[in-house]
Amino acid sequence: MRKIRVLVACGGGIATSTFAAEEIKKIAKDIDIPIDIIKHPLADVQAIGKEFDVCFVTSKYSREIGCEVISVGGLITGLDEEGAIRKIKDALSRANDRVNHQG
Amino acid sequence: MEVIDSIVQFVMDIGGGVFLPIIITVMGVVFKLGFFDSMRNGLRVGAGFLGINIVLTMLVEGIQPVINYYSSLGDGSGFTVVDIGWEGMSAVAWSTSFALVIVPLAMILNYLLLKARFTKTMDIDVWNYFHVIIGGSMLYYILALAGVKTGIAYAAGVIYALGTFVVVLKWADWIAPRWQKYYDLPGTTCCNNDTIYLWGINFVICKIIEKIPGLNKVNMNVSWFSDKLGALGESSVLTFLVGLILSVITRQSPSNALSVSVTLAAAVILMPKVVSLLMEGLSPVSRAASKYFKSRLGEDYEINIGMDEALCLGDETGIELVGIMIPITMIIAFLPGISMFPIATLGSLIYITCAASLFANGDVFRNLLSSIAIVIYKSYINSWMAPVATMLALQAGYIDSAATLVSGSTTAEFNCVLVGLIGKVLHVW
Numbered sequence: 071m072r073k074i075r076v077l078v079a080c081g082g083g084i085a086t087s088t089f090a091a092e093e094i095k096k097i098a099k100d101i102d103i104p105i106d107i108i109k110h111p112l113a114d115v116q117a118i119g120k121e122f123d124v125c126f127v128t129s130k131y132s133r134e135i136g137c138e139v140i141s142v143g144g145l146i147t148g149l150d151e152e153g154a155i156r157k158i159k160d161a162l163s164r165a166n167d168r169v170n171h172q173g
Numbered sequence: 174m175e176v177i178d179s180i181v182q183f184v185m186d187i188g189g190g191v192f193l194p195i196i197i198t199v200m201g202v203v204f205k206l207g208f209f210d211s212m213r214n215g216l217r218v219g220a221g222f223l224g225i226n227i228v229l230t231m232l233v234e235g236i237q238p239v240i241n242y243y244s245s246l247g248d249g250s251g252f253t254v255v256d257i258g259w260e261g262m263s264a265v266a267w268s269t270s271f272a273l274v275i276v277p278l279a280m281i282l283n284y285l286l287l288k289a290r291f292t293k294t295m296d297i298d299v300w301n302y303f304h305v306i307i308g309g310s311m312l313y314y315i316l317a318l319a320g321v322k323t324g325i326a327y328a329a330g331v332i333y334a335l336g337t338f339v340v341v342l343k344w345a346d347w348i349a350p351r352w353q354k355y356y357d358l359p360g361t362t363c364c365n366n367d368t369i370y371l372w373g374i375n376f377v378i379c380k381i382i383e384k385i386p387g388l389n390k391v392n393m394n395v396s397w398f399s400d401k402l403g404a405l406g407e408s409s410v411l412t413f414l415v416g417l418i419l420s421v422i423t424r425q426s427p428s429n430a431l432s433v434s435v436t437l438a439a440a441v442i443l444m445p446k447v448v449s450l451l452m453e454g455l456s457p458v459s460r461a462a463s464k465y466f467k468s469r470l471g472e473d474y475e476i477n478i479g480m481d482e483a484l485c486l487g488d489e490t491g492i493e494l495v496g497i498m499i500p501i502t503m504i505i506a507f508l509p510g511i512s513m514f515p516i517a518t519l520g521s522l523i524y525i526t527c528a529a530s531l532f533a534n535g536d537v538f539r540n541l542l543s544s545i546a547i548v549i550y551k552s553y554i555n556s557w558m559a560p561v562a563t564m565l566a567l568q569a570g571y572i573d574s575a576a577t578l579v580s581g582s583t584t585a586e587f588n589c590v591l592v593g594l595i596g597k598v599l600h601v602w
Contacts, residue, residue, distance in 0.1 A: 081524050084260065084445045085300045086483035088452040089460075109449060112486050113495055113523050114407045129527075130357070130487035141487070147478040148297070148463070149360045 073104040074165045077122040077137070083111035086128045090145050094126060097158050103166045115139075123165040126158065138165070177324040194219040196273045197454055204461035211458075218267075218454035224447030225264040226571060228440055229257060233577050235436030236516075240577055242423035251512070252419070254559040254578040258517020260444050262562065262581035265569045266303035267451060269310040275334045276302055282335055284466045286342065287474060294345040295467070296338075296364045296479035299459030300452055304366040305341070308588030309334030311561055314568055315592055319599040337588040341366055342479070348372065348531075349477050355531055356485045364479035366586040371528045371547055378543040379532040391538045398497045408520045411499065413438040418503070419514060437516060444517075482524050490535045491527030494544060498522045502548050512556040513580050521582060522548075551585045558584035558593050560602050 078094060080086035087109040098105045110118065112127065119125055119135025126142045133139075140161045144154030194215035201211025233255050243251030266272065279302055286292045296302075313330035317323060345364035353359050383389050416434025425433060470476070485491075499519055506514050526544050533539035559580040566572045566579050583589065596602050 080483045081481075081486045082260065082445065082521060084448045085452050086481070088449040089300075089456045092453060092456055109445065111408060111445075111520060111523070112492070113520070117407050127487060128483050129485060131492075132487065132489060133492065143358070143484055146483065147361050147480060148467070149478060 071104070071170050073106045074098075074124065074162060074169060075122045076105045076107045076162075076165075077115070077119065077125040078107060078109045078127075079112045079115050079125065079131075080109075080128040081112055083109045083114070086146055090126060090128050090142055093145050093155075094142075094158055097155060098162055101159055101162065103162050105162070123169055124161050126161075178322065181323050181327045191219075192270055192273055193222070193267065194454075197458060200277075200458050200462070204458060204465060206457055206461060214454040214457055216454075217450050221447055221450030221452075221454065222264070222268055224450060225261070225444070228443045228447055229261055229264070229566075229571050229579075230573075231436060231443075232257065232261075232440040232516075233572060233579065235433060235440060236419075237577070238425055238429050238433055239419050239423045239514075242425075249512075251423075252506070252514040254513035254556055254580050256513050256516040256518055256555070257566075257579045257581045258444075259521060259582050260448050260517060261566070261571070261579065262307060262583035263300075263303045264448060264451070265562075265566050265571055266307040266310065266583075268569045268571070269306065269565075271306050271310045271313070271330060271334065272303070274331055275306050275309060275338075278331070278335060279305065279338045280462060280466065282338065283342065284470070286339070287470060287476065290474070292339075292342040292346055293349070293475055293477050294342045294362050294364055294479045295463070295470075295476045296342065296345070297459070297463035298364065298480045299462065300455060301365055301481045302338075304583060304586060305334045305337040305588065307565070307583055308337050308366075308586070308592055310569075311565055311589060311592040312595065314564055315561070315596040315599065315601050318564075318601045319596075333588070333592075337366065340587075341369070344369055345477070345479050351531060352485075353477075355534065356488065358484055360476075360478060361484060362477040362479050363482060363485065365481045366588060367524075367582070368482065368528060369587055370550065370585060371525060372531055374547050374550060375529045375532045375543040378546050379539050382539050382542065393538045393541070395497050395537060395541070396493055409438045409442045411519060412441040412516065415503070415514075415516060415519065441516070441520065482528055485530075486523055486527045488527040488530045488535070490530045490533070490537055490540050491523065494526040494529075494537065494540055495523050497541070498526055498544055498548070501545060502552075505545070505548050505552055508549070508552070510556065511552045512578075513552065513559065515552070518548075518551070518555075518582060525551075551582060554585040554590060555580045555582060558589060561589070561593050561596060564602075 078087045078091040122137045142154045144150040198211045198215035309330040312333045316326035345362040349362035416437040420430030529540045529543040559578040562580040563578045
């Protein structure tokens, strides 16, 4: 069983992503999935995406980066926060299945 | 008056670095986050301050050989200003005592203005209140230097910051329909001070292009460029290369060149880590506060949630243009009269390119020309404002002397520029 490597990205990898990362940590704890969370500027994502199991971004993002990308803007704005939390739970579970339950 | 003056002076002397942790703790308790959790948040903010202090010192000392080279030329040319970016400027703003006065006042003011239906924007992005705080604290120091009494200067600073806050709320109201439509972000708007010059320039450039026959039909594709540079990758690698380039230009010895480059890259890696400590401490409080105000307001109001540009940074055109804007930004730095070499700026280009899609409607050519114009504007203003930014950083205790000038992108915002002009009129600098 290894931890899920989670990338959280916003513009500078500082403010908004910290906000999101704190929430994602709580959600992961709730559903009991161990994660390693790292924050980065969005501009870095393309170069380092492949090192992660799942990537959460606070904006929309449509590029291929080598891992699943999930937009979680709702976490920041509070608009459809429930939807965003559900998406995060699903994505973490999927990543966990891929990493820890394969074969 | 005497009493107020001495209280203000006392607070200024101790600095927000000590006060803000206390205030964060108190605010946490007020919003029922629990005493020990609130205290932990407060202390994280304190740790963030000290951390930023260390990293900034490292950055300024690290680049010293380059600055020294230009100083020794003695003709004022070259790069004599260290770019500490919005990261550095935000830290400076948050460590002034203005932060603790302005944040709660701005929150309450926003609530009242929503209640009075004067605005539809609810600025929940408390972190970015630093943009208005910085203008207010700059005004305070400018007025204090001009000999205005401490208490009056302080009040002027607070009122100025709140005035700026209101202007930005109205601006966010105005931009909201277009923002929601283009970026597909219903129910939100963007309320950062910097968007005023970003979109102001963006708007003008796009209007001009539309008027010129031929130019309005240009279609361009730069994806090959971003694909190539995307592999170059992380900001740390890029900063290292920038360090090498600067070292070569300023004829450093190989050992100096390597030490400059590694130090710059290290500062760029460390800065987000320490600044996010501030943010970690701040976010539970700002979250609780915005929930509180939202619930008090009720369902009866049409509200746009105000955030910074973070929400729009996924813009395809914007991401594509970052790659090509990196070398262009470095070339722009060599225009005559620009004394700040972009270091932190390079990492924040994505804010500019993604925002510039708004009036370009995602068109690459219009976005590119807008982004170039924005960077030129910013480079000149940041250079010009360096003495004011340095004075603020010095007063806030982030740097030990004004011998090395610092500046950052925030100084290009209208509220800072206006204070700069006031300072010129008062002959303070």
